[in-house]
Amino acid sequence: xxxxxxxxxxxxxxxxxxxxxxxxxxxxxxxxxxxxxxxxxxxxxxxxxxxxxxxxxxxxxxxxxxxxxxxxxxxxxxxxxxxxxxxxxxxxxxxxxxxxxxxxxxxxxxxxxxxxxxxxxxxxxxxxxxxxxxxxxxxxxxxxxxxxxxxxxxxxxxxxxxxxxxxxxxxxxxxxxxxxxxxxxxxxxxxxxxxxxxxxxxxxxxxxxxxxxxxxxxxxxxxxxxxxxxxxxxxxxxxxxxxxxxxxxxxxxxxxxxxxxxxxxxxxxxxxxxxxxxxxxxxxxxxxxxxxxxxxxxxxxxxxxxxxxxxxxxxxxxxxxxxxxxxxxxxxxxxxxxxxxxxxxxxxxxxxxxxxxxxxxxxxxxxxxxxxxxxxxxxxxxxxxxxxxxxxxxxxxxxxxxxxxxxxxxxxxxxxxxxxxxxxxxxxxxxxxxxxxxxxxxxxxxxxxxxxxxxxxxxxxxxxxxxxxxxxxxxxxxxxxxxxxxxxxxxxxxxxxxxxxxxxxxxxxxxxxxxxxxxxxxxxxxxxxxxxxxxxxxxxxxxxxxxxxxxxxxxxxxxxxxxxxxxxxxxxxxxxxxxxxxxxxxxxxxxxxxxxxxxxxxxxxxxxxxxxxxxxxxxxxxxxxxxxxxxxxxxxxxxxxxxxxxxxxxxxxxxxxxxxxxxxxxxxxxxxxxxxxxxxxxxxxxxxxxxxxxxxxxxxxxxxxxxxxxxxxxxxxxxxxxxxxxxxxxxxxxxxxxxxxxxxxxxxxxxxxxxxxxxxxxxxxxxxxxxxxxxxxxxxxxxxxxxxxxxxxxxxxxxxxxxxxxxxxxxxxxxxxxxxxxxxxxxxxxxxxxxxxxxxxxxxxxxxxxxxxxxxxxxxxxxxxxxxxxxxxxxxxxx
DNA sequence: CTACTCACG
DNA sequence: ACGTACGTGAGTAGT
Numbered sequence: 051x052x053x054x055x056x057x058x059x060x061x062x063x064x065x066x067x068x069x070x071x072x073x074x075x076x077x078x079x080x081x082x083x084x085x086x087x088x089x090x091x092x093x094x095x096x097x098x099x100x101x102x103x104x105x106x107x108x109x110x111x112x113x114x115x116x117x118x119x120x121x122x123x124x125x126x127x128x129x130x131x132x133x134x135x136x137x138x139x140x141x142x143x144x145x146x147x148x149x150x151x152x153x154x155x156x157x158x159x160x161x162x163x164x165x166x167x168x169x170x171x172x173x174x175x176x177x178x179x180x181x182x183x184x185x186x187x188x189x190x191x192x193x194x195x196x197x198x199x200x201x202x203x204x205x206x207x208x209x210x211x212x213x214x215x216x217x218x219x220x221x222x223x224x225x226x227x228x229x230x231x232x233x234x235x236x237x238x239x240x241x242x243x244x245x246x247x248x249x250x251x252x253x254x255x256x257x258x259x260x261x262x263x264x265x266x267x268x269x270x271x272x273x274x275x276x277x278x279x280x281x282x283x284x285x286x287x288x289x290x291x292x293x294x295x296x297x298x299x300x301x302x303x304x305x306x307x308x309x310x311x312x313x314x315x316x317x318x319x320x321x322x323x324x325x326x327x328x329x330x331x332x333x334x335x336x337x338x339x340x341x342x343x344x345x346x347x348x349x350x351x352x353x354x355x356x357x358x359x360x361x362x363x364x365x366x367x368x369x370x371x372x373x374x375x376x377x378x379x380x381x382x383x384x385x386x387x388x389x390x391x392x393x394x395x396x397x398x399x400x401x402x403x404x405x406x407x408x409x410x411x412x413x414x415x416x417x418x419x420x421x422x423x424x425x426x427x428x429x430x431x432x433x434x435x436x437x438x439x440x441x442x443x444x445x446x447x448x449x450x451x452x453x454x455x456x457x458x459x460x461x462x463x464x465x466x467x468x469x470x471x472x473x474x475x476x477x478x479x480x481x482x483x484x485x486x487x488x489x490x491x492x493x494x495x496x497x498x499x500x501x502x503x504x505x506x507x508x509x510x511x512x513x514x515x516x517x518x519x520x521x522x523x524x525x526x527x528x529x530x531x532x533x534x535x536x537x538x539x540x541x542x543x544x545x546x547x548x549x550x551x552x553x554x555x556x557x558x559x560x561x562x563x564x565x566x567x568x569x570x571x572x573x574x575x576x577x578x579x580x581x582x583x584x585x586x587x588x589x590x591x592x593x594x595x596x597x598x599x600x601x602x603x604x605x606x607x608x609x610x611x612x613x614x615x616x617x618x619x620x621x622x623x624x625x626x627x628x629x630x631x632x633x634x635x636x637x638x639x640x641x642x643x644x645x646x647x648x649x650x651x652x653x654x655x656x657x658x659x660x661x662x663x664x665x666x667x668x669x670x671x672x673x674x675x676x677x678x679x680x681x682x683x684x685x686x687x688x689x690x691x692x693x694x695x696x697x698x699x700x701x702x703x704x705x706x707x708x709x710x711x712x713x714x715x716x717x718x719x720x721x722x723x724x725x726x727x728x729x730x731x732x733x734x735x736x737x738x739x740x741x742x743x744x745x746x747x748x749x750x751x752x753x754x755x756x757x758x759x760x761x762x763x764x765x766x767x768x769x770x771x772x773x774x775x776x777x778x779x780x781x782x783x784x785x786x787x788x789x790x791x792x793x794x795x796x797x798x799x800x801x802x803x804x805x806x807x808x809x810x811x812x813x814x815x816x817x818x819x820x821x822x823x824x825x826x827x828x829x830x831x832x833x834x835x836x837x838x839x840x841x842x843x844x845x846x847x848x849x850x851x852x853x854x855x856x857x858x859x860x861x862x863x864x865x866x867x868x869x870x871x872x873x874x875x876x877x878x879x880x881x882x883x884x885x886x887x888x889x890x891x892x893x894x895x896x897x898x899x900x901x902x903x904x905x906x907x908x909x910x911x912x913x914x915x916x917x918x919x920x921x922x923x924x925x926x927x928x929x
Numbered sequence: 930c931t932a933c934t935c936a937c938g
Numbered sequence: 939a940c941g942t943a944c945g946t947g948a949g950t951a952g953t
C-alpha cells in the first residue's frame with residue numbers, strides 16, 4: 051500500500067501561527083515569560099493533520115539561514131524584509147523540541163530553503179509511489195502540485211487549509227502548477243523582493259503564460275506580439291524575467307541527506323511531550339495527549355444548602371458568586387433546576403429553590419452591598435425575577451469578557467475561563483452534552499459542576515476587572531453596560547402585547563393571494579415546482595424558460611435574488627409573479643406565522659436581546675427578532691398587531707435622526723458637515739449640493755438627493771467606488787467622482803477614514819467614543835480581500851459603535867427618568883436608533899418632553915442630536 | 930449544518 | 939491587480 055507522506059514548511063507555518071494570534075500575544079506565555087503562541091498554533095495544526103492525514107512519514111523542513119544559493123545568484127533576494135520578531139524567534143527552537151516529542155523528523159540544509167527540501171523529498175516520495183501532502187502558508191509551493199502531491203495552503207491564520215491539486219490550480223489561475231514559475235518570473239514577487247517585467251501583474255502574466263506556455267517560448271516567439279508598451283517592457287526585462295523564474299523555481303534535487311526511510315512516523319513520545327507541554331504551560335495540549343483519559347474531571351469542595359445550614363450562606367463575604375442554572379437557553383421559560391452561591395472560601399449548591407424564599411437569605415441576596423458576581427447578568431436577573439427575587443449583580447463576567455474583546459462572547463463560562471487560562475471548569479457541553487443528548491447529570495456531577503462555576507467566577511473576577519481598567523473600559527462596563535443589563539431585563543420581561551387575531555386575519559388573506567399566485571406561476575412555468583427552492587427556481591428560470599443567467603452564487607449555482615429578478619422582469623411575465631410571491635411568502639412565514647408561534651401565554655412577545663454578540667456594540671434580538679419587523683411595503687401591516695397593554699394607552703416611538711452621520715461629523719471634526727447639522731439643514735440635500743457643485747438648495751433634484759443619500763450611507767460603510775456604483779446604478783467612474791467630490795467638500799471625513807485605518811494597523815483595534823473596542827485581526831493581512839474588509843470595518847465600527855453607545859446611554863437614563871417622574875409609561879423595545887414605549891395617552895405630552903430631553907442630551911457632541919417621535923394606537927400608527 | 934434569501938437599522 | 943458596501947436573525951431546502 052502506498053504511504054502518505056506529510057511534508058511541512060516549518061518556518062512558514064510557525065510564521066502564520068505567530069501572526070494568527072499576535073493580538074493576544076501576551077496571553078500566550080509560560081511561567082518563564084517565554085511566548086508560546088506560535089508553538090500553540092503549530093501544535094494545533096499538527097494535531098489536526100496527524101489525525102486527518104494519518105501519515106506514515108512526516109518531515110518538517112526549516113530554512114537554514116539568510117544566505118542561500120538564491121542570494122548568491124541575486125543579492126537582493128528576500129532583501130528589505132523586516133527582522134523576524136524576537137517573540138517568534140524565541141519559539142523556533144522550542145517548536146523543534148516539540149517535534150522531537152512528537153517523534154517527527156525536522157531538517158534544514160545550509161544554503162537551501164525549506165521549499166527546496168520539500169520539493170526534493172516530494173519528488174522522491176512520488177517516485178516511490180507515495181501520496182504526498184505539502185503543508186505551507188506560502189502559495190508559491192503550489193507549483194509542486196501533481197496527481198500524487200496535494201499542496202495545502204493555510205488560510206485564516208492556520209485554522210483552515212485550501213488544498214491545491216493540479217485541477218484546482220488550473221481552475222483558480224487557468225494555468226498548470228508548473229507554469230506558476232513562469233507567471234512568477236513575469237510578475238516578480240514583492241515579498242521575496244525579486245523583479246519581474248515592468249507593468250506586468252498577475253493578470254497579464256497569466257494571460258501571457260496561457261498564450262505561450264512558458265517564458266522561454268514567449269521569448270522565442272516575441273515577434274508575434276503586436277507592437278505595444280508591454281512588448282517593449284518584455285524585451286527590456288528579458289533577463290529579469292529569466293532570472294526571476296529561476297529564483298521562483300523550487301529545486302527538486304537539493305543535496306538532502308534524509309531519505310524516505312528516515313522520516314517514518316509512528317506516534318509521539320507521550321512522556322517527552324507531556325514534559326514539554328507542562329513546561330510551556332500548555333494545559334489544553336497536555337490534556338489532549340492522553341492526560342485526557344487519566345485526568346479526572348476537576349473536583350470542587352462544596353456543601354448542599356438546606357434549611358438546616360442556610361445561616362452559613364449568610365456569612366459569605368463579598369464578592370459573592372451567584373448563579374441560577376437552566377439547561378435551556380431561553381431563560382424566560384427554561385426550568386430553573388438549581389442555584390449556587392459562594393465566596394472565595396466556601397461554595398453552596400442546591401436544587402431546592404424554595405430556599406430563595408427564606409426571608410433573610412432573600413434579602414441578603416437582594417442587598418446591593420452584596421457585590422454579586424455572575425455570568426450573564428440579564429439571564430440571572432430575569433430568572434431570579436421569576437422567583438420573585440430582585441437581584442442587581444455588580445459584575446457580569448460575560449459582559450466584561452465581551453467588552454475586552456467582542457469575539458470572546460461565548461455563552462459558556464467554562465469556555466470563557468479556558469480562554470483566560472483557567473482550566474478547572476469544563477464547558478456545559480462537556481458536562482451536560484449537546485443537542486438532543488443534553489440533559490442534567492446525576493446530582494453529584496451536577497452539583498460539582500455548579501460549584502466549579504462559582505469558584506471560576508471568583509477566580510476570574512479580579513483579572514477581568516483589571517483588564518477592563520487597562521483598556522479604559524471600566525466606566526463603560528460599570529456605568530453603562532451593567533445598568534443596561536437591568537434595563538433590558540425589564541423590557542424583555544414586560545414584553546409587548548400582540549393581537550393574534552389581527553395577524554390571523556392577515557394570514558388568511560395572504561394565504562388566498564399566495565394560492566392564486568402559485569397557480570399563475572405554475573402555469574407560466576409549465577409545471578409545478580417548489581418556488582421556495584432557489585435550486586428548483588433556478589432550473590425553471592434559466593434552463594426551462596431559458597432566461598439569461600445574470601449572476602451566480604458563491605457556490606456556483608444560479609442566483610435568484612431580488613436584484614437578479616428585477617433585472618429579468620421584462621424578460622418574462624413569471625418573474626414579476628415570483629417577486630410578488632416572494633414578498634408575500636416572506637411576510638407570511640416569518641412574520642404572520644412566526645410571530646404567532648412566538649406569542650407567550652400572557653398574550654405578549656418576550657424577545658431576548660443579546661448584549662454580548664455584535665462586534666460593534668449594538669444589541670441584537672432573537673426569539674423572535676423584534677428588530678427586523680417590516681417597516682415598509684405590505685409587510686408594514688404586521689405592525690398593526692402590536693398594541694398597548696391597556697385601553698386608552700398608546701404606542702410611542704422616538705428615533706434618533708441621522709445619528710450615524712452626526713457621530714461622523716463629531717469624530718471626524720469636519721466643519722462643513724458639522725455646520726450642516728448645526729444649521730439644521732437636510733444633510734442629504736446638503737451633500738447633493740456639495741458633490742454636484744450647486745449654488746442653492748433649490749437646484750437639488752430628488753434624484754440628486756437620492757444619490758447623495760446613498761453616498762452618505764456608503765461613506766459610513768467605508769465606501770468603495772464599486773459598491774456605490776452598484777448601489778445607485780451609476781458607472782464606477784461616476785461613483786469615483788462622487789467620492790472625490792465628497793472628500794473635497796468634507797475633507798476631515800477623508801482624514802478620519804485614513805486615520806482609522808492607520809490606527810487599526812498600528813494598534814490592532816479601533817474604539818468608539820466610550821472606548822468600546824474591536825480588534826481587527828486581518829488589518830495587516832496580505833490577503834487583499836481580508837485586509838480591505840478589515841479596513842472598511844475600521845472606518846465603520848467607531849461610527850456604528852458610538853451610535854450604539856449613545857442610544858444605550860439614553861436607555862439607561864430613560865429608565866431612570868420614567869421612574870423619577872413616576873410615569874406609567876414603559877420602554878418596550880430598542881431598534882438600533884429608535885426606542886418604543888407604551889404609555890397612557892394622558893402621559894403623551896410629558897413623555898414627548900422627556901424623550902426629547904433625555905435622548906438629545908445622552909452625550910455632548912460637537913453637533914446637536916435630533917429626535918423625531920410618533921404616537922399611535924398601535925406600532926403601525928406610531929410612525 | 931450550510932446555503933440562500935430577505936427582513937431590519 | 940485583487941473584489942466590495944457596515945451590522946444583524948429567521949425560514950426553507952437540501953446535503
